[in-house]
Each structure stands twice: as structure tokens, then as C-alpha cells.
Amino acid sequence: MSDLNVDTFLLALPFPALVIGPDERVTAANRLAETLLGTELAGRHHITILRQPAVLETIEAVVAEGTGKLTRFLGRDPHRDAVYKVSVNPVGSSVLLVFEDQTEIEQAGQMRRDFVANVSHELRTPLTALLGFIETLRGAARNDAAARDRFLSIMEGEAARMSQLVSDLLSLSRVEENERRRPTDPVDLVALIDNAVSVLGPVAATAGVSIQRQLPDHPVTVPGDADQLRQVIQNLVENAIKYGVSGGRVVISLSDPGPQPLLRLPGVVLSVQDFGEGFAAHHIPRLTERFYRIDKHRSREVGGTGLGLAIVKHIIGRHRGRLQVESTPGKGSRFSVILPTAN
Template sequence: MTELNQILNALPWPAFIVGPDLRVGKFNSAAQSMFGLIGSDVPLVNVIRHPSVLKAVETSITTQIDHQARYLRRQIEGETAFKVHIRPVHPATGVMVCFENVDAAELLEQQRRDFVANVSHELRSPLTAIMGLLETLRGPALSDPKAQEQFFGIMANEANRMNVLIRDLLALSQVEHVQRQRPTTKINIDTVIKQACASVDQAMQTRGAEFTYRLSDAMLPLQGDHTQLVQVFVNLLENAVAYGASTSGHSILLSADVLDYDPQFQCPALRVVVSDHGPGIPAHLVPRLTERFFRVDSHRARNSGGTGLGLAIVKHIVQRHRGRLDVCSVEGEGTSFSVVLPY
């Protein structure tokens, strides 16, 4: 095997050599798999027909200068974006063409743009309301105590809404920062669950929720972060209270039991289930529940003080504990969130 063959096969990306005659010469196994190459000395136009790539290769051969191009590969399962790197090897040899898959990078950049847009939108609404009320207080309502009292109450609610959003954003950032670091402390899960239930007790009483919980006597100390797991179950219980209402009232159940063996984790596991008997969630929306800022009912969620970040925080905390979050929902019957954590 020549040195050039060794270099090509050492590359992590599909790559091949294009000679001065615009024919594909040597190639690595990744390029062979991607383009179905069988032998060398194939016209480049028969391998790839993307005009910008062909032009970049020709220009690089002529000028002996590095070039880049974008290549969109269309297949039945979808499109894949590649950044094409073209580097001259030698005037007599031609250029090396490498294909870097940038789908993940572009997806990350799109998620970043969406995140900034969502945060801006969520903050703009309360800020606009506050600014409008301030303008009214300075003008028409300047000498109207009754209107002032009403407007101050609205402004306080909008300011609290922004405060809750910022709190959840900080919580999400902190969870993501330590997501790869699995907790090492042993904690009592029954204490975690009881603390979470106590935290939402007042909200349940206010909404008239009927709440019961069942804890298995077999629960053992678990490797985890006490504060974060309390946050998980508080968020799930608050969701059940806020969105699990039905015409017959709230009925919420929290149960915790030990699985002797979980096939996915291949070890014993703890399963905690929070169930309600509310209207349920349409099946096509269930996979999106843990997306940031996603709400099944945006208007209702905002009115209840929801930020659309609660389940995203839950997902990241559960992942940090190497667990999983399962959701089962039937429209008209209710929803169950199951947190499964390996021992």
C-alpha cells in the first residue's frame, strides 16, 4: 500500500483523489461506501453531479489553491449536508476531496438560533405588557388609584413570569453543565419523594386535587443528586396539577416500586410514576414534550405560569442519573410519566 493509500484510509471522512483530467483515482473505504465506487479512473461527473463541487474541484486543480464547497446528498431517508474540503496534492497528482458531515453542527446551530428566538419571544410579551402599563400609569391613569392598583397587580404578575423563566433557564443551564457527571452520593429516594410532595401540597389543595402516593418498602438508597431529583418530581407533580384537570376534578397518583430487573439497564431499577386522569395528550405530540418551550396548549400553559422548560429540565436530570423518562398518554383518559433510575 502506498503512502497516499495509507493517508486516505487514515482519514475519518470519505475522501478520494481527483487527477488533472478530472477523473477519480485512489479512494478510501468510506468514499467507496458513500459513492459506490468500484474501480479508479472514473470521471468525476459520474461520481458527483453537484455543480458547485465540480467547479470548486476544477478551480483548485487549475490554481493549486484550497477550496471548499457544500454538498447536499439526497437519499430516500432524507438529506445529509457535507462540507467538501478540496486540497491540492501535487500538480501531476491532482487534488484530494474530503466530505465532512456537518449535519450535527448545523442542527446544533439551528437549535441555538431557535433557543435565542424562543427566549426573546417569551421575554418580549411580559416586557411589552409592562411597558404599555407604565405608559398608561404615566398618562391616563396618573390620577386613578383604582386603575393603578389593577395595573400594578398585572405588572407584578408579568415580572414574576419573567423571573420564573429566568430561573428555569438557569436551572436548565446548570443541569446541562453537569449532565456528563453522574452523581456519586447515596440518597434515600423516599425522602426525595416526600419532600417533592410537600412542595406542591399547597398547589394541590388550591386546585382541589385528590392526591395519593404509594411507596414500596423495598426501596434502597440510590446513587443520585437529592436536590435535582426533588426538582424532577416537583415538576412532574406540578404538571399533573396544572394540566391534568378533568371535568370530574383532579386525581393524581404517585407510585414508586423496585424492578428486580430492567431489560434496558440490565440491572435492578427504581420506577416512579406520576399519573393523572386529565384530558391526555395527542399521540403525535408525546415525542415533543421534552423539547424546550414546547407546550401542548400554549395559552393555558402561560396562564398557569408554565415556561415550557419543566420537562426539558426533567429529561436532562434523568439523563444525568443514567435513567430514562417514559410517557404514556391516552386522550380522554390521562397521562403517566415514569422515571426509571438504575441501581
């Protein structure tokens, strides 16, 4: 190909690409390659541009063997570190390099690995405790009725924790599977809130927390999935009871339908507020990550799996809503769910 044809060919590629000539210098590069590797690449020796040993060794092997190969290049775009799959192929006496961004694929793979590691850890901890107590009950505590009852009670708690974790994992899987299908059934949020308060009332009473409602005196209907929205309300209220217990009360409020700037649609705001310890603002962006906990020890003490807010986020996303979190250390937290009132 002529130089003009090479430049035209590279310009048409949707990926960063460059050509290395027989003298080991760059003969052509497209704009995307210059964005990735720097400007004025033509005429420079490729070693001064591609300094990573894996890439240089692959180029040498392609020149020596005359067959194409793949390698990885670690670069940076204007906003993030990036991982590229590099196709290195002989083209006559030259070598063509094409860089394909694999960052999102790599991140997805890392998220899967982290998820498996977290699930394994969350299951291993109670399993280890169960196995230890079983061994003790078979040995020293075999004939100690008091110890046996105490250990069985702890074992029951650990088994319940594992059961809740499995239940939350299945729930998260179901929500993610259906996230693109927006639910459209009419759901009365006032009725769901009343139901949640009835269910969690005994839990709140045991913790010494009162639940106060600030609701319209008429039904407030949104398009949605009643079971999933019930789960959102119960998760948020239960969290408020567990982590805001020092404040002594939880307030659930629901607005009448009206304009919602965040949605650019008419909607309602459902808020759950506690008056407990609160938390620092830097935790807020990560609260809905799977297994993220502000206080891991306390979360396990109160039976948290680290998945509740992740489930909430996905359910709200399926309903095309928004989740807002506000918290002030020492004063408490407010979780607000903004839902559209029309399809």
C-alpha cells in the same frame, strides 16, 4: 504516485475521498466515497457525480489557481441528510477531494441558534406587555385606581414569568454542566415525595385537585442528588396538577426495589399519574425538548416556561435513569421515572 499507491492512500483515509485527473474524470475513489456518491466512480466525469455548483466552482478555482480551498457538500447517508466540509487540494496535475462529515456540528449550531431565538421570544413577550402597561399607567390610567391595580397585578404575573424562565435556564445550565458526574449520596425517595406533596398541597387545593400517595411504608433509598430529585418530583407533580386539573386527582406511586429491564439493574419506579385531558402519542418524543409545548397558549396561561421536562430529562440522565411517558387523550397521562438503586 502510482495507481496502486493512490488507491492504497485513499483506502487508508477515514473520510470519503476521490481524485480527479487532468482530463476532469475520476481516477480513484475509496469505498466511503462510493457509499456517499455512488458506485463505479472511476472513469466518470466529475460533473456527473458532483452536481452541486459550489463544489464544481471550487474545483475550477483550485485548478486555475493551484491552491487548496474549502467548500460544502450536501449529501445523504443511509439514514439522514448530511452536511460535509470538502477539502479540495491540487496534487500534481490532479485534484484531491476529501469529505468530512459536519452534520453533528451543524446541528449543534442550529440548536444554539434555535435556543437563543426561543429565549429571546419567551422574554420579549412579557417585556412587551410590561412596557405597554407602563405606558398606559403613565397616561390614561394614571388616575384610575381600579385600572392601576389591575395592570399592576398583570405586570406582577409577567415579571414572575420572566423570573421563572431565568431560574429554569440557570437550573438547566447547572444540570447540563454536571451531567457526566453521577451523584452518589443516599436519597430517600419516600421523604422527597412527602416533601413535594407538602409544598404543592396548597397549589393542588386551589386547583381542586387531590394528591394521592401509593408509597412503601419504609424508606426507599437511591444514590442521587436530593435537590435535583426533589426538583424532578415537584416538576412532574406540578405539571400533573396544571394539565390534569379536569381529572380532579393526581396519584404518586413508588415501587419497592426490584429488577428493571430498561436499566438492566435493580431499581425503583416513581410514577406521577393524572386523569385529565391527556395528549396524542406523537407528542411524546418531543416532550423533553426545550420550549416544546403541546398547547402553547395554555402553557403560558398556567405559567409554564417550556423547560421543565427538559430539566427533568437531564437530571434523570445524570442519575443514569430512564423517563417513560404514557398518555391517552381523554384519560390522562403517566410519567414514570426509573432509577437504579445501586451505583
